[in-house]
Amino acid sequence: MRAEIVAIGTELLLGQIVDTNSTWMAEQLAAAGIDCQFQTRVGDNLERIAEALEIALDRSEAVITCGGLGPTQDDITREAIAVVMGVPLRRDPDLLAKVEAIFAERGREMSPTNARQADLPVGAIAIEQRRGTAPGLICPIGEKVVYALPGVPDELREMVRRAVLPDLTARSGERAVIVSRTLRTWGLGESKLAEIVAPRLDSLDGLGRGAPTIAFLASGIEGIKVRVTVKAPDAEAARAALDVEEKALRELLGTVVFGVDDETMEHAVGEHLLARKLTLAIAESFTGGLIASRVVALPGASGWLRGAVVAYASDVKHTVLAVPEGPVVTAEAAASMADGARRLLGADVGLATTGVAGPDEQEGLAPGTAFAGIALPGSEPVGVALRLSGGRDRIRQIGSISALDELRRRLLALG
Amino acid sequence: MRAEIVAIGTELLLGQIVDTNSTWMAEQLAAAGIDCQFQTRVGDNLERIAEALEIALDRSEAVITCGGLGPTQDDITREAIAVVMGVPLRRDPDLLAKVEAIFAERGREMSPTNARQADLPVGAIAIEQRRGTAPGLICPIGEKVVYALPGVPDELREMVRRAVLPDLTARSGERAVIVSRTLRTWGLGESKLAEIVAPRLDSLDGLGRGAPTIAFLASGIEGIKVRVTVKAPDAEAARAALDVEEKALRELLGTVVFGVDDETMEHAVGEHLLARKLTLAIAESFTGGLIASRVVALPGASGWLRGAVVAYASDVKHTVLAVPEGPVVTAEAAASMADGARRLLGADVGLATTGVAGPDEQEGLAPGTAFAGIALPGSEPVGVALRLSGGRDRIRQIGSISALDELRRRLLALG
Numbered sequence A, B: 001m002r003a004e005i006v007a008i009g010t011e012l013l014l015g016q017i018v019d020t021n022s023t024w025m026a027e028q029l030a031a032a033g034i035d036c037q038f039q040t041r042v043g044d045n046l047e048r049i050a051e052a053l054e055i056a057l058d059r060s061e062a063v064i065t066c067g068g069l070g071p072t073q074d075d076i077t078r079e080a081i082a083v084v085m086g087v088p089l090r091r092d093p094d095l096l097a098k099v100e101a102i103f104a105e106r107g108r109e110m111s112p113t114n115a116r117q118a119d120l121p122v123g124a125i126a127i128e129q130r131r132g133t134a135p136g137l138i139c140p141i142g143e144k145v146v147y148a149l150p151g152v153p154d155e156l157r158e159m160v161r162r163a164v165l166p167d168l169t170a171r172s173g174e175r176a177v178i179v180s181r182t183l184r185t186w187g188l189g190e191s192k193l194a195e196i197v198a199p200r201l202d203s204l205d206g207l208g209r210g211a212p213t214i215a216f217l218a219s220g221i222e223g224i225k226v227r228v229t230v231k232a233p234d235a236e237a238a239r240a241a242l243d244v245e246e247k248a249l250r251e252l253l254g255t256v257v258f259g260v261d262d263e264t265m266e267h268a269v270g271e272h273l274l275a276r277k278l279t280l281a282i283a284e285s286f287t288g289g290l291i292a293s294r295v296v297a298l299p300g301a302s303g304w305l306r307g308a309v310v311a312y313a314s315d316v317k318h319t320v321l322a323v324p325e326g327p328v329v330t331a332e333a334a335a336s337m338a339d340g341a342r343r344l345l346g347a348d349v350g351l352a353t354t355g356v357a358g359p360d361e362q363e364g365l366a367p368g369t370a371f372a373g374i375a376l377p378g379s380e381p382v383g384v385a386l387r388l389s390g391g392r393d394r395i396r397q398i399g400s401i402s403a404l405d406e407l408r409r410r411l412l413a414l415g
Helices: A020-031 A046-059 A077-085 A093-105 A112-118 A153-172 A190-206 A235-256 A265-275 A290-296 A314-321 A331-345 A392-414 B020-031 B046-059 B077-085 B093-105 B112-118 B153-172 B190-206 B235-256 B265-275 B290-296 B314-321 B331-345 B392-413
Strands: A002-008 A035-042 A062-066 A089-091 A119-121 A125-127 A136-141 A144-149 A177-185 A213-217 A225-232 A257-260 A280-284 A305-310 A349-355 A369-375 A382-387 B002-008 B035-042 B062-066 B089-091 B119-121 B125-127 B136-141 B144-149 B177-185 B213-217 B225-232 B257-260 B280-284 B305-310 B349-355 B369-375 B382-387
Touching: A002 A020, A002 A046, A020 A035, A020 A062, A020 A153, A020 A177, A035 A046, A035 B046, A046 A062, A046 A077, A046 A144, A046 B035, A046 B046, A062 A153, A077 A089, A077 A119, A077 A136, A077 A144, A089 A093, A093 A112, A112 A119, A119 A136, A125 A153, A136 A153, A144 A153, A177 A235, A190 A213, A190 A235, A190 B112, A225 A235, A235 A257, A257 A265, A265 A290, A265 A392, A280 A290, A280 A331, A290 A305, A290 A392, A290 B290, A305 A314, A305 A331, A305 B314, A314 A331, A314 B305, A314 B331, A331 A349, A331 A369, A331 A382, A331 B314, A349 A392, A369 A392, A382 A392, B002 B020, B002 B046, B020 B035, B020 B062, B020 B153, B020 B177, B035 B046, B046 B062, B046 B077, B046 B144, B062 B153, B077 B089, B077 B119, B077 B136, B077 B144, B089 B093, B093 B112, B112 B119, B119 B136, B125 B153, B136 B153, B144 B153, B177 B235, B190 B213, B190 B235, B225 B235, B235 B257, B257 B265, B265 B290, B265 B392, B280 B290, B280 B331, B290 B305, B290 B392, B305 B314, B305 B331, B314 B331, B331 B349, B331 B369, B331 B382, B349 B392, B369 B392, B382 B392
Parallel strands: A002 A035, A002 A062, A062 A144, A280 A305, A280 A349, B002 B035, B002 B062, B062 B144, B280 B305, B280 B349
Antiparallel strands: A035 B035, A089 A119, A125 A136, A136 A144, A177 A225, A177 A257, A213 A225, A305 B305, A349 A369, A369 A382, B089 B119, B125 B136, B136 B144, B177 B225, B177 B257, B213 B225, B349 B369, B369 B382
8 A cells, every 4th residue: 555645845855844734644654554655845846746646646546635625726735635536526515514613613704715614526525624723635546545634733633633644544454563662872983883784784685575673863963873674574573672672773883873763862962961970061162162051952851961161251151160271272281171170160071172163273283183081080180182073163063973872882981 | 947845764753853954954945936846755776766857847947955975774865866867876996085085084983885976977077075074966967957965954954055056046947046034023013013114114114015024933942033035137236225124124123133133142142242341141050051152152252251160059059159148049149140250250241040940940930030140340240130930951052142131131231
């Protein structure tokens, strides 16, 4: 059973709103084990909507549309579906009564165009609308089907859960669920990770169709994600299969894995600090508050974060953090900053960054030169070089995550 | 000239990431006056990518793809385009040398699969990659063209601005230029802004087709954008027309306008501080480093930012910033924090935030209760209430911009 999504609305094509409906529906289809191979966006144009529907029905068994069910002239999804079905539109008296009742209940005058929301292609049935005004549609076309939903996310989601997914699942006879789990990594590039994971990829390839699949996702700067996807008879079996894959991959990848799914690097650091009942103080220069900002975004950070100092002007590092006079973009200065921060803010652990974000050099050093300082209880504060490259923003972002990673690894080593 | 967007990547079909690239590109096409009638999303499957490209080329003159240009097995956009072009892939020695140089510069070992990023369909040319690794492609197919771009938004946007839009515009033979300028506002909602601007909208309506248009864009949290678009014979005439519109709108909107186009609130604050030769220190609590982080992102911030203290644990506000003992989510505490920060860091001006980000209450106050503290030379430090709502993240983000706005308005008032 293959389903496609056709999102309708000129404002989508103009990039004025982000198409969150398609993304959300795609997630639901994946979780229900229904293949979605194409998603299309088209504007409020009768011929082009009909064309998009015909192309979709030519290669998939089900099409879900969103948008174009309102009362205005631009709302022509019903008309387009009727064209594709080869039938007329008929104004349904029961639906009309319901639409009129909604306006009466809201104490609002109903302009005549609203009656369009009671039109049905002959042969289609309505999906009751429980939040807005326009009902959805289920439109059978031979063995296939087109579901039409309103574009308002809240209304769409309610109808998808209540009416569309059950109907689709019944039609597909599909029992299976498709679930993914993502291992978050830091420090290695995509190809290197693929090399390390190759033995597992080879084993899985040998299992043939339906075996777990592994994909590498490099979106954004948060490190390469290794995503495992399994298909199983139910959610519990899927979870078990994912556990097996996760274990196998962690054995190969070791400490490059810092988290699972949405867990960030700072989340991993927080877990380690909480487990050891340690508090943290941060001293930042070129990262400029990015590290503190990421940490504060975590619920529960108040359990372990004392605070941070952004020592942006160089002399502030000496006066506020007690860094000895001299160059500030050095491993020693990073170590001093970490120590100075934890003393000033009364924390157990200190993390610091110092470096050159660019575009200009600093102290004769090129952009990307940077150090992280880590001060742990019972050991001398250390400074370690970070290898950063790219523009100013990228250097700050990667520098923040790299510094947190240096702390994470040393906390791990504490045992 | 009709262009289509084909976004490639199974993670899009599974709804695991939001397709921001298509939305952004659609906005750019609209601003450039290029019709975009269809947008498609397809997975990492050779036949289906080729099918999507063929369908698109059948009805449009240009196709822009994003995704699938990385080094791994899933990255098959180059292969699919070559199939549609009916040509082989050729490994380009110059591109290969560039890819190898990128790895050398980052001090990383290049695994062999990375060489795939140097493959070109015969007849295609590369779009130089200035931020990541994989180059983009311009693939002529008869009179038509396919542009292939990386999926990483930063890399894609850079290539679209530099290489794709100019090429598309040249191909479209569009003589007129369509240019927009955006006025950035803060503090009023869309309807209120529309009311204020209505007199200008009415004048423009009277001018008929081809007159400047005004749109209100409410995406994201950076404030409502008022975007003026003009069509003119050349760039200079367009600029002059935009100047006229900007002046008219600023007369109506006054100080709610803080910047133009990409200028952020912090940029506006920086301009005011620089003009008055003042330095700034920041004290943050619930915003947790977001304000400092935004400021440090500005080139030239070192000209006026001394640093920041994130006083996350409450006692840190008292010990480090000399805030008098007592509740910390008050206007008085905000004023003390601002004063304490500028004294500690040796700055002329202090800006502080204190508040409840949620989800829990603090000092018996609901999430969204917040104050900004502003300490200016020659006047008593003040604390002002901010009206914040939403989830934790939104409260921190809106709180940061609102606090900066309070400082901006007071700097403006200094004359």
